[in-house]
Amino acid sequence: MTVEDLPFWLVNVPRDQWPATCPDFLINANPKDQRILSTPDQEYHRLTWAEVQDIVKSNQIGLFQRAPSDLRKYLAYSAKLKKEYGAVVNFVLKERLQWADLIPKGPPFTNPDDIKILYNDWPYGIDKRIVHLVVWTKFELNEDPTTGDLTSEARQEIEDYVQKTFCSQVDPRNVIWFKNWRSLKSVHAIEHFHVMLFDADPVFLRRITNGDVPLSEKVGSAVVPGDG
Template sequence: MAPKDTPETETPFWNVNIPASFHTAECPDFLQYAFENDKDRAILSTLDADYHRQTWPEVRQFILDNRLDMFQRVPSDLRRYREYNAKLTKDYGSVMQFVLQKRLGWADQKAKAAPFKDLTDIKILYNDWPYGFADRIIHLVIWTKFDLVSDPATDDLTAQARKEIDDFVDETIVSKCGKENVIWFKNWSSLKSIHAVEHFHVMLFEPDMEFVREITNGDVSLEEKIKKGIA
């Protein structure tokens, strides 16, 4: 079932999916934005139990149709995402600085070579805050020091940039997982949460987890660390 707004007679969106003892009369600062964001307010108003996790066929179709706006997080995950990003902004100045310092460890963002020619210009990690997909879908992010060139007129990748990504994904991931089990996308500029570090997203369906550990160098997402109390 698709997320829907909560009637005003029911629990306000900022108190949904949290114990009653943590309810507040006023909306916390990190969720104030949702008063102006209909999509996120509807998601936050939805019980986790009522949330529909997107399946592999749905994920593939959204990407093929360029409907990236259809991706959503599980309601409680969206709340944690917004709350923790507010904390990171306070502690590091921006989420981008946290990513650079703690996730990528890139003091120098200058590329050493042409796109995808030097592996030290690339890092493959878990998406720290994955969308609300079915459990068998793994969401990775491939970060690059080099530009992924877009056409300013369309906000879409140039044909050359798309081919470069296709070739890299085919060689690195598709060769191990199969074409039908891999799909990638690059967010529109309007949907990017981190603008200053180039990256694109790769979805894998039921991959060999040893292979995932290998290409991510044993990475663990920030969300998983928070759930385990180690972040």
């Protein structure tokens, strides 16, 4: 049987781990996810730094996607968290951010307690030299209600923060940031934006994330390809 003949939920799964039926966490997979999951890992193209920059600069954020096996693990783990915590946002708030509330202690970007920088737990299919961080905030980042994009004031606030926090330590040519459109967010209730760094110093990364480790590295093979 060739890859083309396999249902999407068996691709990239070792034959001895094939489930008899489609796993619950993949039953409602959307067409985009099904297409990605149908792609053999060895045929997947990881985005280069230049391609990442082009996507962000052209605001085509929807082009970001996870590598096939990473997407499968992400969907499996997300389903697990929903069962255990009721919603992924509850897990993020309690376990990852360890915030008791989302009440800011000051105006945007003025109080360090209102901000936390962590790794993206399930990064996109990009060059492995690119580090994907998420900046979580207790304060809102205002959006234009008509376009759904950031207001010019909010965009400038983020730009100033990124310049101060990241570009002072990393070559500005190796730093880029973006904020997902509301329709693309996987966690809606907690404000956040993304920062990507190319070939960043590990010492700086440990300091800026307070030694954080992404979930994808912590769970590893604990997410079984066959049954999630």
